[in-house]
Amino acid sequence: MMKDITFGQYFPADSIVHRFDPRAKLLLSLLLMIFIFVAGNFWALFLIGGTVLTLMMISKVPVRLYLRNVKSIFPIILFTSLLNALYTSSGTVLLKWWIFTVTTGGLTRAAFMSLRILFLIFSSALLTYTTTPNDLTDAIERVLKPLKFIGLGNAVHTMAMMMTIALRFIPTLIEETEKIMNAQKARGADLESGNLMHRIKAMLPILIPLLISSVRRAYELAEAMECRCYHGGKGRKRMKQMKLSRADYIGSAVLVVLCACVIPINLFL
Amino acid sequence: MDNIIEVKNVTFEYDSADTSARQVLRNFSLSIARGSFTVILGHNGSGKSTLAKLLNGLYKPTAGAVTVDGMDTADEAHEIDIKRKVGMVFQNPDNQLVASVVEEDVAFGPENLGMEPAEIRLRVDEALKAVDMYDYRKSAPHKLSGGQKQRIAIAGVIAMQPECIVLDEPTAMLDPRGRSEVLDTLVRLNREKGITIVLITHYMNETEPADRVLVMHDGEVIDDGRPREVFSHIDTLKRAGLDLPQTTDLLYRLRQAGLSVPEGVLTVEECVQALLPLLTEVR
Numbered sequence: 001m002m003k004d005i006t007f008g009q010y011f012p013a014d015s016i017v018h019r020f021d022p023r024a025k026l027l028l029s030l031l032l033m034i035f036i037f038v039a040g041n042f043w044a045l046f047l048i049g050g051t052v053l054t055l056m057m058i059s060k061v062p063v064r065l066y067l068r069n070v071k072s073i074f075p076i077i078l079f080t081s082l083l084n085a086l087y088t089s090s091g092t093v094l095l096k097w098w099i100f101t102v103t104t105g106g107l108t109r110a111a112f113m114s115l116r117i118l119f120l121i122f123s124s125a126l127l128t129y130t131t132t133p134n135d136l137t138d139a140i141e142r143v144l145k146p147l148k149f150i151g152l153g154n155a156v157h158t159m160a161m162m163m164t165i166a167l168r169f170i171p172t173l174i175e176e177t178e179k180i181m182n183a184q185k186a187r188g189a190d191l192e193s194g195n196l197m198h199r200i201k202a203m204l205p206i207l208i209p210l211l212i213s214s215v216r217r218a219y220e221l222a223e224a225m226e227c228r229c230y231h232g233g234k235g236r237k238r239m240k241q242m243k244l245s246r247a248d249y250i251g252s253a254v255l256v257v258l259c260a261c262v263i264p265i266n267l268f269l
Numbered sequence: 270m271d272n273i274i275e276v277k278n279v280t281f282e283y284d285s286a287d288t289s290a291r292q293v294l295r296n297f298s299l300s301i302a303r304g305s306f307t308v309i310l311g312h313n314g315s316g317k318s319t320l321a322k323l324l325n326g327l328y329k330p331t332a333g334a335v336t337v338d339g340m341d342t343a344d345e346a347h348e349i350d351i352k353r354k355v356g357m358v359f360q361n362p363d364n365q366l367v368a369s370v371v372e373e374d375v376a377f378g379p380e381n382l383g384m385e386p387a388e389i390r391l392r393v394d395e396a397l398k399a400v401d402m403y404d405y406r407k408s409a410p411h412k413l414s415g416g417q418k419q420r421i422a423i424a425g426v427i428a429m430q431p432e433c434i435v436l437d438e439p440t441a442m443l444d445p446r447g448r449s450e451v452l453d454t455l456v457r458l459n460r461e462k463g464i465t466i467v468l469i470t471h472y473m474n475e476t477e478p479a480d481r482v483l484v485m486h487d488g489e490v491i492d493d494g495r496p497r498e499v500f501s502h503i504d505t506l507k508r509a510g511l512d513l514p515q516t517t518d519l520l521y522r523l524r525q526a527g528l529s530v531p532e533g534v535l536t537v538e539e540c541v542q543a544l545l546p547l548l549t550e551v552r
Contacts, residue, residue: 164368216364227352
């Protein structure tokens with residue numbers, strides 16, 4: 001059960017979106033998110049949203065997976081639209097009760113904000129469903145590479161290395177947690193019942209051994225890395241090279257043009 | 270045959286408040302011949318793991334010197350060269366794999382050496398084939414068995430094309446099958462690629478493929494010779510706190526009981542051959 005939550009939310013499938021260069025995918029989803037905010041009217045928002053929805057359709061990831069993401073964020077959408085509906089006073093008044101006034105302007109504003117959040121979630125889900133955590137880490141490292149010109153090259157490498165190691169050790173540590181939990185249960189530990197305080201206390205005999213063993217693992221891993229000539233990012237070359245294909249260029253160009261269209265639509269429609 | 274590693278009059282102390290446990294090795298000397306298969310046997314606390322970490326400069330001697338191909342491990346300038354020549358494999362396979370894809374983990378060493386991507390690819394494929402794990406190159410390490418993970422760790426070292434591999438109890442956490450997978454791999458690397466192997470263990474039946482066996486006890490070498498010679502010195506082995514292989518122990522007891530059976534028997538097959546004449550005598 002616990003193993004399911006470990007690998008981000010990558011959904012393996014063979015689609016154009018999956019095959020897209022991870023660096024380009026990362027930057028383009030950032031671009032989409034920015035332009036979801038740039039979009040100032042419904043026409044612009046529908047253009048960007050339509051693009052996101054089209055990409056979702058061709059990603060071969062089941063729609064219910066995208067909707068699952070919406071479920072967790074639903075309270076925020078509700079809260080935002082409620083605030084917008086009640087505090088915008090433009091257009092004709094539809095309802096007046098005590099201190100609350102609902103206007104047509106308020107309702108359109110609420111719908112607009114809700115759609116914004118919805119598309120925002122869809123575009124981030126699009127990235128994480130179609131890119132493995134490893135590719136994502138690699139992409140982040142490569143995209144941030146230019147930071148070396150302002151003296152942050154080593155910081156970028158260290159961050160990426162930490163993410164790689166974290167991804168590598170998540171399943172190992174989960175396996176270990178399960179082992180420790182079973183060992184403590186065998187000794188009569190009660191992990192499931194009692195109030196919140198009681199349960200937190202019951203977690204201590206699991207967390208402490210886990211922490212100690214993680215520190216030991218870290219120490220051993222550091223020695224093993226040193227033995228394999230690791231000396232930071234300096235002079236390190238990667239085996240896996242990322243190369244932009246024709247499809248990557250064409251796809252990127254199309255998305256950039258679509259995003260650019262938002263600006264004239266904002267101004268003239 | 271020349272020596273790839275020379276340990277000369279080395280003393281090693283840990284930084285510890287407890288003075289009695291501090292000094293692990295005292296005036297210790299050892300040479301490892303190029304292309305040899307050396308097994309170092311010893312019980313917990315015999316100083317064998319410390320010795321392993323001294324061999325590639327992970328630890329620096331407190332006094333004396335360790336040289337690899339004439340390069341002093343205490344000299345920072347040679348650090349990378351030494352670690353590339355003398356690869357190291359540790360006990361816990363989980364704690365030495367860095368990446369979550371097998372081939373990317375094997376590539377880690379060559380990547381650190383700044384090789385060209387095409388050359389790294391070539392070495393990774395070759396290393397994975399050498400340990401018979403090429404079919405698993407896209408797998409995630411946590412889905413593999415202990416023996417397979419340890420072979421990936423060995424591949425990671427081979428990809429740096431070392432001249433010597435030091436293994437610190439590589440089979441201690443493995444099941445019998447994993448143990449023989451790893452051992453077979455080591456024998457093949459030694460015989461086919463001429464890689465010097467230094468295997469540190471407390472399993473005596475892993476000494477079989479060795480050209481030379483050293484027995485360590487309390488930071489000293491108390492026996493040194495061919496496996497057969499070492500195995501005939503039962504009392505020394507017992508003093509080192511080692512568990513005798515069942516075959517050796519059986520023949521030892523029979524000899525104590527006054528029967529004439531040969532000394533220095535290692536394998537089950539040899540043991541059977543030694544026992545057969547006795548059975549015909551009885552009949």
